[in-house]
Amino acid sequence: MSARLPHVGQLAISHILNMRDTMRPLIAGNWKMNGLGDSLHEIERLVAELLEQPAAADILICPPFTLIDRAEALVRGSAIQIGGQDCHVDASGAHTGDISAAMLADSGAKAVIVGHSERRANHGETSARVAGKAKAAHVSGLMPIICIGETEAERNAGHVLEIVLSQLRDSIALVPAPNYVIAYEPVWAIGTGKTPTLQDIADIHSAIRGALIDHEAEPGKQVRILYGGSVKPDNAAAILCLPHVNGALVGGASLKATDFMKIIRAA
Ligand code: PGA
Numbered sequence: 001m002s003a004r005l006p007h008v009g010q011l012a013i014s015h016i017l018n019m020r021d022t023m024r025p026l027i028a029g030n031w032k033m034n035g036l037g038d039s040l041h042e043i044e045r046l047v048a049e050l051l052e053q054p055a056a057a058d059i060l061i062c063p064p065f066t067l068i069d070r071a072e073a074l075v076r077g078s079a080i081q082i083g084g085q086d087c088h089v090d091a092s093g094a095h096t097g098d099i100s101a102a103m104l105a106d107s108g109a110k111a112v113i114v115g116h117s118e119r120r121a122n123h124g125e126t127s128a129r130v131a132g133k134a135k136a137a138h139v140s141g142l143m144p145i146i147c148i149g150e151t152e153a154e155r156n157a158g159h160v161l162e163i164v165l166s167q168l169r170d171s172i173a174l175v176p177a178p179n180y181v182i183a184y185e186p187v188w189a190i191g192t193g194k195t196p197t198l199q200d201i202a203d204i205h206s207a208i209r210g211a212l213i214d215h216e217a218e219p220g221k222q223v224r225i226l227y228g229g230s231v232k233p234d235n236a237a238a239i240l241c242l243p244h245v246n247g248a249l250v251g252g253a254s255l256k257a258t259d260f261m262k263i264i265r266a267a
Helices: 010-017 037-052 065-075 101-106 117-122 127-139 152-156 160-171 198-215 217-221 236-240 257-266
Strands: 026-030 058-062 080-084 111-114 143-148 181-184 225-228 247-250
Touching: 026 111, 026 181, 026 225, 026 257, 037 058, 037 065, 037 080, 037 257, 058 111, 065 080, 080 101, 101 127, 111 127, 127 143, 127 160, 143 160, 152 160, 160 198, 181 198, 198 217, 198 225, 198 236, 236 247, 236 257, 247 257
Parallel strands: 026 058, 026 247, 058 080, 080 111, 111 143, 143 181, 181 225, 225 247
Antiparallel strands: none
């Protein structure tokens, strides 16, 4: 992939060379459609471990909607915050089965993932729709975590940066920086055990940083850019120390406290 991926443009590089990553990392767990009441023990274990030894990262867990208020009660007063996995663009209304950002906030959520590739693929969500969701989250006081990333076909066709940067531009359109988090998640790396090379992750994160700064100079420097897609205890440290990687969005490895804690400790 490195051969096909153009390096970051000169304009962006001049910004990047002058910056250091001083942001506190964010390690976010995306439980997806996993977790019943019993799974809350995993959160209890994390809370207990963090009490003994605090983390050097902010920690977010996004369980299914059904567990949000119970999870929030468990983490209250700890270093962990709870988030949702999606929200509707409207605050309320005739949308059977949907959840609004205001409802998430009311349940104790502090953040919400929007535009995850599984939502984009399974529910036809466009970047314009994702921008609306991010705005709804922001208006309700939640931090939107906006996901972007190319498919395997797009990667093979050499369109990684074109796709990622156009999703970025269209998805962040309605929320001012730095009131959102970006998660770069190559679709082909999600749940597959495959990851891009470290060089590719660094190049794409640098390009995203450059685009954020071009969009909104100073605030664009403060947006956290997470990497997601098969982050595991054994690759987390190498990924998390790359420039412009300000944390991780973790799926499978966030379901077990022992694995998730190793990733938190790697940050
Ligand atoms: P994964 O999922 O860590 O299981 O690859 C990441 C995600 O979808 O956010």
